[in-house]
Amino acid sequence: MDALAQLPLWTTWLRASERSETTVRLREYHVRRYLNSVPMETDPLDLEWIVGYLANPRWKAATRRSTRTSLRIWTTWLHRTGRILSDPLSLIPPARASISVPRPCPDAVIRKALLSSNTRLHAMIYLAAEAGLRRGEIAVVSRDDDINELTGNSLIVHGKGRRERTLPLTDTAAAAVKRQFDLVPPEIPWLFPSAGRYADTHLQPVRVGELVNDALPGRWTAHTLRHRFATEAYRSSLDLLLVQTLMGHSKPETTAMYVGLDTALARTVVDGISLVA
Structure with a gap:
C-alpha cells in the first residue's frame, strides 16, 4: 500500500465528516510529516517505528x-475501510493530558518582540496577545471578518468546532490588522495569504505558530500570548464566564487553566495570614 497516495482520499473523508479546513490541513500535515x-x-505502519516517532x-x-x-x-480510517487488517495505534495507550501552570508572556518580552518584527508579525502578535486568538484562528482571518462598529473594530473569529464568536479589538490590535490588510492585494481576502504550496489560501496555522515563536525569546510561545490575554482579561473583569466567552472555550475549567496568578493580590492575602505581628 502506498500510504502517501492514500492521503488525498483520507482528507476527502475528513472534509465529508464536517471537520473544518484548518483541522483537515493540520491532520494532513502531521501524517505527511x-x-x-x-x-x-x-x-510506515510498523508499531515500533510509530512509537519511536511519537517518543x-x-x-x-x-x-x-x-x-x-x-x-x-x-490508521483508524485505514483499518475501518479494509486497507489494513489491524490498527497499530489501538495498542498505544491514550496520551495523558498534563495540567500545566498558566504562563502569561510578560509585556516587556512582547514589546521587545514587536520592535524587531515586520507588519505581518505585528498583526499576529497583537491578535494573540490583545485578542487571545489561537494560531488557527489567526491564520483564517479574512476581510469579511473585520467589522467597523460605532464603538470600534470587532473581529468575527472562526474557532474550534466551527464555533464563531465576535470579539472587540483594542485600538492597537485593530490598527495592526489594518496595516497588514493594506499590504495585501485587495482581491485576496486573507489577512495572511500563503505563498507556498497552498498559494490560493491562507497561511497555515503551523506556520503562524512558527513565526510568532521565532519572534519570542526562550520558552515564550504564541500560546503564552493567549495566556497573557486570559490573565489580563480576568484581572480587568473578575468575570470568568466573560473571559471564557472571549477565549472561545466550551468549559470554564479550561479558561481557568489559562489565567495566571495575580501575584500582587496573592502576596497581600499571604501577608495577611502571617503569624508575625
Missing part, C-alpha cells in the same frame, strides 16, 4: 498529543 520520516525499507524527546506534550491524534484518525 510522519510518512516523510519513514525510510524506504520500513513499513521524540524534543517535542512538547501538546505536540505529541496532537500528532498522535492525527495518526490515530488516519
Whole structure:
C-alpha cells in the first residue's frame, strides 16, 4: 500500500465528516510529516517505528498529543475501510493530558518582540496577545471578518468546532490588522495569504505558530500570548464566564487553566495570614 497516495482520499473523508479546513490541513500535515520520516525499507505502519516517532524527546506534550491524534484518525480510517487488517495505534495507550501552570508572556518580552518584527508579525502578535486568538484562528482571518462598529473594530473569529464568536479589538490590535490588510492585494481576502504550496489560501496555522515563536525569546510561545490575554482579561473583569466567552472555550475549567496568578493580590492575602505581628 502506498500510504502517501492514500492521503488525498483520507482528507476527502475528513472534509465529508464536517471537520473544518484548518483541522483537515493540520491532520494532513502531521501524517505527511510522519510518512516523510519513514525510510524506504520500513513499513510506515510498523508499531515500533510509530512509537519511536511519537517518543521524540524534543517535542512538547501538546505536540505529541496532537500528532498522535492525527495518526490515530488516519490508521483508524485505514483499518475501518479494509486497507489494513489491524490498527497499530489501538495498542498505544491514550496520551495523558498534563495540567500545566498558566504562563502569561510578560509585556516587556512582547514589546521587545514587536520592535524587531515586520507588519505581518505585528498583526499576529497583537491578535494573540490583545485578542487571545489561537494560531488557527489567526491564520483564517479574512476581510469579511473585520467589522467597523460605532464603538470600534470587532473581529468575527472562526474557532474550534466551527464555533464563531465576535470579539472587540483594542485600538492597537485593530490598527495592526489594518496595516497588514493594506499590504495585501485587495482581491485576496486573507489577512495572511500563503505563498507556498497552498498559494490560493491562507497561511497555515503551523506556520503562524512558527513565526510568532521565532519572534519570542526562550520558552515564550504564541500560546503564552493567549495566556497573557486570559490573565489580563480576568484581572480587568473578575468575570470568568466573560473571559471564557472571549477565549472561545466550551468549559470554564479550561479558561481557568489559562489565567495566571495575580501575584500582587496573592502576596497581600499571604501577608495577611502571617503569624508575625
